[in-house]
Every structure is written in C-alpha cells, then in structure tokens.
Amino acid sequence: MKLGLAFANTGPFAEPGGLVEMAVAAEQAGVESVWTVEHVIWPSTYDSHYPYSPTGKMPGDKTSPIPDPLIWLSFVAAHTTELQLGTGIVILPERNPVVFAKEVATLDRLSNGRMQLGIGVGWLEEEFDALGISWAKRGARTDEYVRAMRTLWGGDDASFDGEFVSFENVSSNPKPPGGTVPFVIGGHSAAAAKRAGRLGDGFFPGKGSMSELTEMIDIVHQTAAEHDRDADAIEITAAHPGLFGDDPVGAAQELASVGVSRTIAPAFMLLGSEGIGAKATELAQKIISPIADI
Numbered sequence: 001m002k003l004g005l006a007f008a009n010t011g012p013f014a015e016p017g018g019l020v021e022m023a024v025a026a027e028q029a030g031v032e033s034v035w036t037v038e039h040v041i042w043p044s045t046y047d048s049h050y051p052y053s054p055t056g057k058m059p060g061d062k063t064s065p066i067p068d069p070l071i072w073l074s075f076v077a078a079h080t081t082e083l084q085l086g087t088g089i090v091i092l093p094e095r096n097p098v099v100f101a102k103e104v105a106t107l108d109r110l111s112n113g114r115m116q117l118g119i120g121v122g123w124l125e126e127e128f129d130a131l132g133i134s135w136a137k138r139g140a141r142t143d144e145y146v147r148a149m150r151t152l153w154g155g156d157d158a159s160f161d162g163e164f165v166s167f168e169n170v171s172s173n174p175k176p177p178g179g180t181v182p183f184v185i186g187g188h189s190a191a192a193a194k195r196a197g198r199l200g201d202g203f204f205p206g207k208g209s210m211s212e213l214t215e216m217i218d219i220v221h222q223t224a225a226e227h228d229r230d231a232d233a234i235e236i237t238a239a240h241p242g243l244f245g246d247d248p249v250g251a252a253q254e255l256a257s258v259g260v261s262r263t264i265a266p267a268f269m270l271l272g273s274e275g276i277g278a279k280a281t282e283l284a285q286k287i288i289s290p291i292a293d294i
Contacts, residue, residue, distance in 0.1 A: 197223025
C-alpha cells in the first residue's frame with residue numbers, strides 16, 4: 001500500500017521554504033506521492049456548494065494562496081528524484097487542452113515520468129463564469145479534452161475533430177517519456193466513477209465511507225467492462241480515517257480488500273512543533289512502514 005499526501009500545495013507548503021522542506025522530508029520518509037489542489041480564482045461570494053465541508057464553503061479565505069499545480073509541482077520535481085507528482089485535482093474543463101498537453105508533457109519529461117494527472121469537472125460555477133467557460137457542458141468538455149490530449153501525446157501529425165477542440169496534422173513535443181500521462185479521475189459521484197471506468201487510468205474519490213467507496217469502485221469496474229477495458233488496470237486511491245488510529249494496518253487491509261492500492265494522508269500531518277522532518281519520520285514509523293507490504 002502506497003501513501004500520498006493530499007492538499008500538498010496549501011498553507012506553509014505554498015511558499016518555497018515550506019515546499020522544499022516538506023517534499024524532501026516526505027520523499028526521505030517513503031511517501032510515494034504529493035497531490036495538489038486547484039482554484040484559479042476565489043470569488044468573494046459564491047452560491048456554489050463546496051462538497052467536502054459541512055459548511056458548504058472552502059476552508060481558508062480569499063487571501064489563502066493556492067499555487068498553480070504544475071508550477072508548484074515543477075518546483076517539487078527539481079528538489080526530489082522519486083516522489084510522484086499528482087494533481088489532486090486540476091479542473092480540466094477550465095484549461096485549453098492543446099496548451100495543457102504541452103505543459104503536462106513537459107513536466108512529465110523533465111521529472112522522468114513522475115506525473116499523475118488527477119482531473120475533475122469542478123464544483124465552483126462562479127469560477128467558470130469568471131473564465132467565460134460553459135458550466136453546463138463541463139462534463140462533456142472534460143471527456144473530450146482527455147481524448148484530445150492523448151491524441152497529441154500519441155504521435156506526431158495528430159488530428160482531432162470534436163465539439164470543443166479541433167486540430168489537424170499538428171505535433172506537440174516533448175512527449176511524455178512513457179507515451180502518455182495517467183489520468184486519475186477525481187470525484188465521489190457516480191458520474192465520476194463512470195468516467196474513471198470509461199476513460200481513466202485511476203480513480204480518486206475525495207470522500208465517502210467504506211460502503212460508499214465499495215459502491216463507487218463497483219461502478220468503475222462495471223463501466224470498464226462495458227467499454228471493454230481492463231478494470232484491474234484502473235488504480236484506486238482513497239483515504240481511510242482508521243489509518244491515523246490504533247490500527248493503520250487494519251485500515252490499509254480493508255482498503256486493499258476493495259482494490260485500493262494508494263491511500264492518502266493530509267500534508268498538514270507534517271506540521272508541528274517537532275518540525276517537518278521529525279513529523280515525516282513519525283509518519284514513516286507509524287503508517288508508511290507498517291502498511292508497505294499490504
């Protein structure tokens with residue numbers, strides 16, 4: 001069982017000193033990956049419901065820094081050698097897929113293939129309005145952007161003709177060293193699970209009980225089968241509250257029993273008066289090492 005750190009580009013880790021200290025300590029402790037969050041803007045007021053808090057509002061406030069995921073991850077890449085670089089998630093329908101394909105492939109190339117491209121459709125309608133992007137068609141736009149980006153990575157003289165993006169006989173280089181970058185579908189809805197089964201390389205639900213997680217994974221596998229895809233090749237990433245209790249091994253075993261191979265801890269677990277390095281060592285001793293063979 002691998003362990004990644006979520007919300008990694010927030011708080012003190014949004015600044016260069018905290019970022020480098022956290023990334024280096026995490027890698028040395030055996031953390032497998034770091035995962036960013038994303039918002040391009042923070043509306044002063046919004047009616048959209050934030051789904052990961054009972055208040056329906058994002059934690060922090062409008063002054064809270066949320067660095068651009070790829071730029072932040074490139075800084076991490078420059079100070080590490082093995083740590084996987086995950087967007088958890090980037091709001092894909094807000095991006096230009098032709099430009100974004102070049103940016104992602106460049107970072108993947110420069111980091112020797114360490115990118116994990118977590119994507120989602122977004123929940124903040126006011127952000128889409130500020131960017132002039134259709135809220136209603138964000139799901140269809142996401143699906144098409146995945147296909148367009150894979151087309152650009154798949155070879156030179158590429159052509160694509162869709163509703164939202166079209167190009168003919170174009171080449172985008174550098175290419176990802178592995179031929180593509182894994183798309184990890186984020187979200188806790190049935191629609192997200194179906195998208196993961198239909199076109200994802202991974203699935204990363206942001207919340208849910210074990211029963212809800214099991215149901216979502218079943219949807220992933222069923223959808224994959226309906227599209228003649230190998231369900232076992234879709235990597236599942238999920239959290240378990242028991243990971244931080246008295247029996248992290250039991251929690252990891254429960255996750256593994258439903259097909260999870262990467263679990264997640266919040267990056268702020270590395271904060272404390274002892275210092276980031278000491279907290280990372282504690283994380284390794286209490287969780288990372290005990291669950292490594294699961």
